[in-house]
Amino acid sequence: MTRYREICSELAGRIRAGELPAGSELPGIRELASRFSTTASTVSRAQRALADAGVIVTSDRRRARVAPDGLVAARRFLHAELVFRLAGSDDPALDAVTRSLGRAVQPVGAEGSFGGLRAVRQGRADGAAVHLLHHSGVYNAPYARGLLRGWRPHLIHLWRRxxxxxxxxxxxxxxxxxxDLAGLRVAKRRHxxxxxxxxxxxxLSADLNPDAVAGPETGSHLETxxxxxxxxxxxxxxxxSVARDLDLDFVPLVAEDYDVVLGGAALDAAAPLLAALHDTAVRTMITELGGYDATDSGTVHELGP
Known part of the structure; x- marks a missing residue:
């Protein structure tokens, strides 16, 4: 590894570890050169590489500072070779985001929220996209705590939809x-x-028997x-969003939290997804699909007991 890459890795590692939080000032170039026993030009090259990766922000008149999303960017910089295996729920916006990330995110063939959680638990996936309302009235977190106990469970908030x-x-x-669905033929997603x-x-809340509602099962929102x-x-x-795509009418019923459930060890592999969720252009793209609130996209929640 060249010397400037070593400097990049050490600084990014300190940011990832929380030693240098967002907005904190890095030592001056001369001080860093002395600390790393190298030249000022080598340190400058390292800072340019970190700035290009979004880890730090540089200025001609001020010392470099850790970028607002420096933690996410540092994870991505340090672990660019990792692949995040994502299972779980179908969603048009998530499809668009993951396609833009290429090989960094690998879809895993586990259909639905429950299948995705099972894939994570079995080690076949690193994370699962879910939208499950618990009897406590809380979305997703209780399932993550229960199924990933001992794995430092986290939630990455995707969006409200x-x-x-x-x-x-x-x-x-x-x-x-x-x-109002009584007596009608209705498309139903698979169990x-x-x-x-x-x-x-x-x-059930409308006093209707789900098994008495006739209609085919579908594999995605688009198929429905x-x-x-x-x-x-x-x-x-x-x-x-799929109603808009096919010029259908839409009768809103619920707004739900849509999150990725994962263990703490998978956060580094999820860095490209996190970086995309913090990107203003990506958030705009999601919102323009219709029916999505991306205000808090990319927020990471560490779940306690």
Missing amino acids: EQGLLVPPGNPHGLRTAA GSGTRVLFDRLL ALFVASGVVDAGLGVR
Whole structure:
């Protein structure tokens, strides 16, 4: 490893360890050169590399400082070779974000929130995208604490998203709530998905038997929307963005937290995803899909007992 890369790695490592928090000032170039027994030009090169990676912010008149998102950037800089294996729930915005990251995020074929959690527990995935409401009224965190006990469970907040009824243009049946689905043909997500859990819960709250609602099972929000658009079913439960894509009407029912559940050891591999979630352009792209609130995207929560 060349000397300037060694300096980069040590400084990034201190930032990752929390020794240099966001906004803190780095020692001057001459001081660093003396500390690392090297030249000022080598230290300058190291700082330029860290600045290009978004780890620090440099200025002609001031010492370099740790960038506001320096912790995330430092993780990405130090572990660029890692791949984050992501399982779990289907979501159009998440598909768009992960496609933009190329090989840094590898989708794992575990369908639905429950399948994703199982894949993480079994070691087949590093994280799972989930949207599961616990009986306590809290989304996702109780499942992470329970299933990843001893793994330092964390949540990466992706976004808030709307789920509701996808209906043909003009909403010909005048649907307003899940109770209005009685007697209709409805597309239903497969068992194990968070949307199927939500669908069954809404029906039970409306005093309807989920098993008595007729209709095909689907594997994604887009497939549900296609069934509605083609006239195969009268309605389906899905996210607002797919309704916009296929010019369907949308009846909002819930806003839910959509998060990635992972153990603490997987945070370094998740750094590219975290960096993308902090990117203003990515957040704008997510919001413009419709039905998403990306205000707190990329927030990391360490879950206690």
